[in-house]
Amino acid sequence: MSAKSSLLNYACPMPRMDHEFVVLGHGSGGLLTYRLLDQFVFKALGSDSMKAAHDGALLNLSGKIAFTTDSFVVSPVFFPGGNIGDLAVNGTVNDLAMCGAIPESLSLSFILEEGLRMEEFWIILQSIKRACGEAGVEIVTGDTKVVEKGKGDQIFINTTGIGKLHHGANIHPQNIRKGDRIIASGCIATHGVAVLSVREGLTFETSLKSDSAPLHDVVLPMLDEYKCDVHLLRDPTRGGVASALNEVARSCGLGIQIDESALPLEDEVKGACEMLGLDPLYVANEGIFLAIVEGSQVDAMLELLHKLPKGQRAAVIGEVTEDHPGQVVLEGSVGGRRVVNMLTGDQLPRIC
Amino acid sequence: MSAKSSLLNYACPMPRMDHEFVVLGHGSGGLLTYRLLDQFVFKALGSDSMKAAHDGALLNLSGKIAFTTDSFVVSPVFFPGGNIGDLAVNGTVNDLAMCGAIPESLSLSFILEEGLRMEEFWIILQSIKRACGEAGVEIVTGDTKVVEKGKGDQIFINTTGIGKLHHGANIHPQNIRKGDRIIASGCIATHGVAVLSVREGLTFETSLKSDSAPLHDVVLPMLDEYKCDVHLLRDPTRGGVASALNEVARSCGLGIQIDESALPLEDEVKGACEMLGLDPLYVANEGIFLAIVEGSQVDAMLELLHKLPKGQRAAVIGEVTEDHPGQVVLEGSVGGRRVVNMLTGDQLPRIC
Numbered sequence: 001m002s003a004k005s006s007l008l009n010y011a012c013p014m015p016r017m018d019h020e021f022v023v024l025g026h027g028s029g030g031l032l033t034y035r036l037l038d039q040f041v042f043k044a045l046g047s048d049s050m051k052a053a054h055d056g057a058l059l060n061l062s063g064k065i066a067f068t069t070d071s072f073v074v075s076p077v078f079f080p081g082g083n084i085g086d087l088a089v090n091g092t093v094n095d096l097a098m099c100g101a102i103p104e105s106l107s108l109s110f111i112l113e114e115g116l117r118m119e120e121f122w123i124i125l126q127s128i129k130r131a132c133g134e135a136g137v138e139i140v141t142g143d144t145k146v147v148e149k150g151k152g153d154q155i156f157i158n159t160t161g162i163g164k165l166h167h168g169a170n171i172h173p174q175n176i177r178k179g180d181r182i183i184a185s186g187c188i189a190t191h192g193v194a195v196l197s198v199r200e201g202l203t204f205e206t207s208l209k210s211d212s213a214p215l216h217d218v219v220l221p222m223l224d225e226y227k228c229d230v231h232l233l234r235d236p237t238r239g240g241v242a243s244a245l246n247e248v249a250r251s252c253g254l255g256i257q258i259d260e261s262a263l264p265l266e267d268e269v270k271g272a273c274e275m276l277g278l279d280p281l282y283v284a285n286e287g288i289f290l291a292i293v294e295g296s297q298v299d300a301m302l303e304l305l306h307k308l309p310k311g312q313r314a315a316v317i318g319e320v321t322e323d324h325p326g327q328v329v330l331e332g333s334v335g336g337r338r339v340v341n342m343l344t345g346d347q348l349p350r351i352c
Numbered sequence: 353m354s355a356k357s358s359l360l361n362y363a364c365p366m367p368r369m370d371h372e373f374v375v376l377g378h379g380s381g382g383l384l385t386y387r388l389l390d391q392f393v394f395k396a397l398g399s400d401s402m403k404a405a406h407d408g409a410l411l412n413l414s415g416k417i418a419f420t421t422d423s424f425v426v427s428p429v430f431f432p433g434g435n436i437g438d439l440a441v442n443g444t445v446n447d448l449a450m451c452g453a454i455p456e457s458l459s460l461s462f463i464l465e466e467g468l469r470m471e472e473f474w475i476i477l478q479s480i481k482r483a484c485g486e487a488g489v490e491i492v493t494g495d496t497k498v499v500e501k502g503k504g505d506q507i508f509i510n511t512t513g514i515g516k517l518h519h520g521a522n523i524h525p526q527n528i529r530k531g532d533r534i535i536a537s538g539c540i541a542t543h544g545v546a547v548l549s550v551r552e553g554l555t556f557e558t559s560l561k562s563d564s565a566p567l568h569d570v571v572l573p574m575l576d577e578y579k580c581d582v583h584l585l586r587d588p589t590r591g592g593v594a595s596a597l598n599e600v601a602r603s604c605g606l607g608i609q610i611d612e613s614a615l616p617l618e619d620e621v622k623g624a625c626e627m628l629g630l631d632p633l634y635v636a637n638e639g640i641f642l643a644i645v646e647g648s649q650v651d652a653m654l655e656l657l658h659k660l661p662k663g664q665r666a667a668v669i670g671e672v673t674e675d676h677p678g679q680v681v682l683e684g685s686v687g688g689r690r691v692v693n694m695l696t697g698d699q700l701p702r703i704c
Contacts, residue, residue: 023698029590029636030695034599055450055587056420058517061413068408069459069512073497098407107421107512111463145425147702151505160421160459160512165410235407238381247386284381343382346375350499 014122015039022116027146036144040118044125045108045132045139057140059105064165066101068092071158075350077120079195081209084157085127087286090214091237091352092159093135097216098233098289100169100223103135107160109143113152124155135214137161166220168227173251175231180320181298182256183291185218185305186211186313187264188241192283192351193272200276208268211287218310219289226301229294236290237352239343242281244290245318245328246342255325258318258340261333281330282343284351292320366474367391374468379498388496392470396477397460397484397491409492411457416517418453420444423510427702429472431547433561436509437479439638442566443589443704444511445487449568450585450641452521452575455487459512461495465504476507487566489513518572520579525603527583532672533650534608535643537570537657538563538665539616540593544635544703545624552628560620563639570662571641578653581646588642589704591695594633596642597670597680598694607677610670610692613685633682634695636703644672 017040025032072088089106096103108128112121132139194210215235222230232252236244241263249256265280273280287310293301298316305311323329328340369392377384424440441458448455460480464473484491546562567587574582584604588596593615601608617632625632639662645653650668657663675681680692 024701025696025698027590027701028695028698029592030595030634030697031693032696032698033591034595034694055447055585056418056453056513058451059417059419060415061417062415063412065411065413066408067411067457067459067514068493069461069510070495071461071463071497071510073463073499075503095407099410101408105419107419109421109423109510109512111423111425111508141420143422145423145702147425147427147505147508150502151427153499153503156463156499156508158421158423158461158510158512160461160510161408162419162514233407238379239385240381243382243386282382341383342386343380344377344384345382346377346380346384349376349379350497 012044012126014119015043017118020118022112022114022118022121022146024114024146024148027144033144041125044122045129059140066096066099066163066165068095068099069158069160070095071156072352073156073350074195074352075153076198077154079198079210081194082212083124083127084155085124086131087212087352088157088159089128089131089135090212090286092161093137093214093216094235096161096163097219098235100166100171100233101163102166102220103137103161103163103216105140105162106137107141108139109158110145111152111156112144112146113154114146114149116154135216166223168223170228171230171233173232173248176252176254176292176320178254178320178322179295180231180292181295181316182258182318183293183298183301184264184288184315184317185311186288187266187269188285188288189269189273189280189283190266191286192348193269195351196276196348197272202272208272213287213310215289215310218305218308221304221308222301225304226297229297230291231294232292234290236285238284240282240284241290242328242340243342248292249326249328253325255321255323256318256328257321257331258328259331262315262317264313264315281340284348286352364396364478366471367395369470372470374464374466374470374473374498376466376498376500379496385496393477396474397481411492418448418451418515418517420447420451421510421512422447423508424704425508425702426547426704427505428550429506431550431562433546434564435476435479436507437476438483439564439704440509440511441480441483441487442564442638444513445489445566445568446587448513448515449571450587452518452523452585453515454518454572455489455513455515455568457492457514458489459493460491461510462497463504463508464496464498465506466498466501468506487568518575520575522580523582523585525584525600528604528606528644528672530606530672530674531647532583532644533647533668534670535645535650535653536616536640536667536669537643537663538640539618539621540637540640541621541625541632541635542618543638544700545621547703548628548700549624560624565639565662567641567662570657570660573656573660574653577656578649581649582643583646584644586642588637590636592634592636593642594680594692595694600644601678601680605677607673607675608670608680609673609683610680611683614667614669616665616667633692636700638704
């Protein structure tokens with residue numbers, strides 16, 4: 001598979017292990033577990049505190065912290081632009097950033113399926129390490145379980161994160177008011193379409209790649225500069241922009257109006273959505289966020305975002321209104337208005 | 353199944369849901385996810401902070417905290433004495449206690465298999481709530497994913513916990529010295545044998561029940577009274593007492609000698625182990641801990657433990673020696689000595 005083989009040049013050579021595949025004994029808590037951790041997982045992650053941690057890690061913390069958890073079950077495990085390992089790190093880093101926090105420490109818990117290739121596990125571990133380096137976070141404690149073949153799907157990962165709240169952050173739906181503007185930090189629907197393109201066998205026709213990335217380096221400069229004028233931040237992952245904005249509208253009791261022609265969208269993603277019959281508003285994102293911000297500051301914020309590598313395609317996509325409270329309404333690019341509901345059914349299962 | 357039906361009298365009536373079984377759409381991030389959380393999960397757990405939490409929870413913390421994670425994949429999900437829900441809460445509460453911390457906040461992440469009965473999920477949620485109440489912890493943030501039928505096994509749960517370090521705690525393998533004594537806080541092998549008895553269809557022949565329980569209320573009084581004379585605490589879960597003590601011996605570089613005749617063991621567990629060909633030293637525990645303590649204080653500590661409901665069967669099972677560094681040696685009850693190694697292979701998969 002091309003997505004995987006491009007990752008085979010991993011930085012650190014894989015240690016020689018007795019087993020080519022994960023076996024149930026690797027989850028026994030006995031000798032094989034000990035060896036898997038000591039000679040493989042800790043080697044890949046190179047985390048001293050994880051190695052020292054017996055049943056948990058000790059951290060020195062003070063003040064307000066954010067605490068967030070996510071389990072990752074993406075299928076396929078390897079996709080263009082990433083794999084379940086970096087996705088799991090970036091996903092939790094981003095959940096912390098959405099709380100207005102500076103990501104610091106992660107826990108890492110694996111559920112491995114018997115028969116997972118050690119080499120694939122090694123690549124995933126390498127991706128985890130690289131993603132942690134990029135986001136400036138450390139894995140401080142972990143767990144590894146193994147389930148029988150047919151009782152899992154290669155690998156599931158839980159990452160749970162701790163971050164220190166940014167001094168200027170005051171992120172809450174209650175802060176949203178009429179006239180607030182909605183920013184999308186980048187092009188929508190890229191991650192979901194990239195994962196789906198592998199499943200549908202479209203990889204050779206497109207160069208689409210997931211945009212999965214840590215976003216704290218976009219969020220924190222906004223908070224440094226605009227503090228509590230950033231009213232809410234949202235990660236439009238599963239359910240896409242439409243579901244995330246519906247949740248926002250419900251929780252603040254106001255209406256949201258979005259402008260179809262303003263939605264930033266790569267041509268290739270647009271084309272793939274048309275081919276696959278997907279509405280990009282409902283496709284999962286892993287490399288962008290939505291910010292609901294004080295209206296009078298939106299131009300200045302956009303200018304800041306455009307200077308950042310991950311914010312170049314940032315756009316104002318809508319605003320908060322007192323009309324249609326609790327609802328999201330789309331102004332069509334060729335005229336007309338329609339209510340945009342939450343995703344119903346399961347358009348794209350296991351996208352993260 | 354008797355283990356499950358005995359739990360059917362749940363405290364809080366199950367809300368009426370459109371689906372009798374979990375469907376993929378419950379993990380879509382859209383309307384079905386929203387309803388599952390709002391009308392089912394949050395109703396069962398009754399946790400306001402979880403409901404308010406968007407992408408994470410905000411906590412006020414100061415000082416040294418412990419941070420620990422565990423994924424639970426026990427099979428069967430319902431077993432005599434508990435289910436995966438209370439096991440997941442107790443397991444993480446105990447990992448925090450083993451760090452010398454006072455358990456405070458948990459995250460809760462589900463991986464549900466398509467087709468899981470809503471009623472079973474409700475029972476598990478009720479057990480989680482009850483276990484949190486008993487341990488005095490709060491679920492503050494969570495996540496729910498759904499995988500296709502055949503890609504999971506009913507339900508997997510990750511719990512990640514935060515606790516405040518006890519002021520008197522100084523728990524580290526480096527503190528262990530020659531002459532330290534080893535206490536088992538209660539009877540060994542009970543949980544593993546109870547789970548296995550269901551798998552092997554022995555439930556009608558025995559009244560064996562898992563002893564899964566929160567242990568902070570045994571650990572904290574020890575730390576209140578004996579502080580840094582408690583050198584190390586260990587939860588002998590997967591791999592059992594033998595694997596846990598081998599890890600201890602390796603990490604402190606000293607030898608450990610245990611006395612077979614001193615091992616506390618229920619007659620019924622002993623009988624079941626003989627019938628199933630299991631060595632109780634390798635069977636998983638969820639309701640006891642091991643403490644390596646200052647030798648001169650061991651009698652006083654034992655007296656304290658015997659006064660606590662969960663410590664009545666506490667016993668001194670061995671001591672730390674300079675002989676055979678890194679190894680665990682058993683003095684047989686009928687004479688003779690043998691080296692006890694870490695569990696090799698997979699005697700009892702998916703016991704927690």
